[in-house]
Amino acid sequence: MRKFLLILCILLGGPINxxxxxSDEILMExxxxxxVGGGNTKSQPLPLIVTLExxxxxxxxxxxxxxxxxxxxYGIEYSVYVPAGTTxxxxxxxxxxxxxxxxxxxxxYYRGYVTL
Numbered sequence: 001m002r003k004f005l006l007i008l009c010i011l012l013g014g015p016i017n018x019x020x021x022x023s024d025e026i027l028m029e030x031x032x033x034x035x036v037g038g039g040n041t042k043s044q045p046l047p048l049i050v051t052l053e054x055x056x057x058x059x060x061x062x063x064x065x066x067x068x069x070x071x072x073x074y075g076i077e078y079s080v081y082v083p084a085g086t087t088x089x090x091x092x093x094x095x096x097x098x099x100x101x102x103x104x105x106x107x108x109y110y111r112g113y114v115t116l
Contacts, residue, residue: 024052028103028112048103048110055091055116057101066103070095091116
């Protein structure tokens with residue numbers, strides 16, 4: 001099922017949210033912020049599947065450091081440093097409503113949408 005969702009997300013070019021019981025699976029798309037020095041042959045990261053249960057975001061461990069951001073139409077509502085290997089992020093319970101979430105790296109970020 002996850003492979004199908006990954007292919008569907010790539011074809012549609014956007015994030016997909018799936019409701020599964022008490023948690024949501026969020027397929028986060030990749031947004032490339034800037035080009036890395038000419039001719040970089042590193043492969044682009046794959047889309048990321050995360051799970052949101054309440055205000056807890058669960059993700060697979062990564063070898064990269066990120067900055068996690070929760071954005072509303074007013075700008076960044078919450079931001080926290082996420083060191084490599086982290087698998088859960090607790091979003092403040094004071095946040096409620098629909099938000100864009102981002103995991104920001106140096107040259108790209110993952111983007112998805114949640115309702116808290």
